Amino acid sequence: MSVGRSWAVVTRSGIVDYRSGWLLVGCLCCLVCDLAVAPQPNIIGISWSVVRLSLPLMAVALGSAIVIAVGDIDLSPAGLISLLGVVLLVCASSGIPAWAAMVIVILIAVTVGLAHGLAVSKLGVPPLVLTLGSSFCLLGVATIVMVALQRSASRGASSTVTLVLPGSYVHSWFSMGWVWVLAPLTFISVWRHASHDGLRHLAVGSDRQAASLAAIPVPAIRMRAFIYSSALVSLGTLLLLHYQGGGWTARAGLGYELKGIAAAVIGGARISGGSLKPINVAFASLLLVAIESTTITASWITAEMQGAIIGALVVIAAVIDRTRTTHE
């Protein structure tokens, strides 16, 4: 089969679309800007750094996108990431082996996701309120445990003090972090584009009443979306810890919930639900980190200006995309 025909099959299946191209062009533009402002331009070093740093965000954004695809929203990653990192610190200080700590972290995340899913689908609690409240709660628990850990380590009590995991906990796991994200990304892409379950998620997000009439178990699907999201957040936490060299504060997850949602939306997820393009979400995460990297490299951009620039670019991207979609 020729390259052209293969490409036609890929585009027809919907795995990639025009947005994928624009996102990659955006990433390349950011990379060029980054190289232009860098004091010592190193294309491989900067590219690799952007890819590595975008991996935790990709995991979180994919989870957010799955929840958005069923028409809900998950604002808990901030608290969940913070708590899971602190749990790893507790496991390390208790002498629990790294593999067991990893299992504990994933189980906690899945339990939190299950609780969110049950509250939303069975009790009818609005997901925005539930996950926001849950995020604050998890953040509070993380801070309490962190302060206790610091006291036991005689470092003084503060939520902003950084504790560091032992090397055996960090470096052995995710030296090839891209594999850890590529595997779920491939799985989610296949799940979205070729599985019955993936289709049912989109159907629930598109029209819940119609989905119910089509004999789709709407509550079960919504519940599962929250579990998938939390599981992906646990993966993002492990990657984040790796790339931060094991350093952690009780507020390390703050901002990730919004970045995850921004990446999902730039990647084509409609907030009202019914759409999911995993590849585009991954590219959007890459773009966000590339923009962030450029603003950090440019010495004339202050820390205060960074947030404003990134936010403005996200808004512009969303407006352009919306205009184009409406035009179509």
Next chain:
Amino acid sequence: MRPLLEVTNLDFSYPSTHEEGGLVLRAERFELSAGTACSLRGTNMSGKTTFVRMVSGHLRGTETVVRVDGETLSPFTPTRARSLGVASVHQHDPLFPELTIWENVMLGRPAGQTGLQRNRTRRGQLGDHLSHWDNTHIDDELRKLSGGAHVLVRMLRAVLWGYKVLLLDEPTIGLDSNVKARFFDLLFSTLNQDRAVVFVSHIDDEHRILANGAARQSIKHRTVFLRAGCFDLTHVGGEQ
């Protein structure tokens, strides 16, 4: 002969009518044997749609028991009804316009019918059906299709994966004669002696088409009337 569809203690009231002491549906027993096409007729508000929604697992009566080919509908959910072989096309049954035709049809797949080979076969069958349509591809987004084509996709979603009992609730509203003919062709191509269909419509001609089509295929045709306010399946109706 064991009935294909058996509904006992049919007893359903909406909360608003219950306060006034009015029942929407009431019957001790309703049976439908295999190889039967049933015309369900009645005035507005007589409970036709409610009956269809009960059999398809969307509404539940307090004491109602639904059996399909001897198996009880429990838990009382649309998913369970579909897995028992109850397929339905409802009056206001929206599809998913952002998904493709194939994806919309895929969503009608009952639980348990998994496997790539089965999917491939059904995809092939759908492609054969669509080959008779003008410029329509199986991977086209549904939003590009006309309203009439939507009804046909809805019907394909219900019948392509197989069924024992097919419930059609005013499926042909707003269709022109050409699309309506295609709709009935599709219906008759799937009917056989092992299946039953319940057809709800307020248009007399459509019931005649159903009766004639059933006669051509040596399938029994039965008409059941519903009275407004109270529904008694045991006292009215008949066989043709």
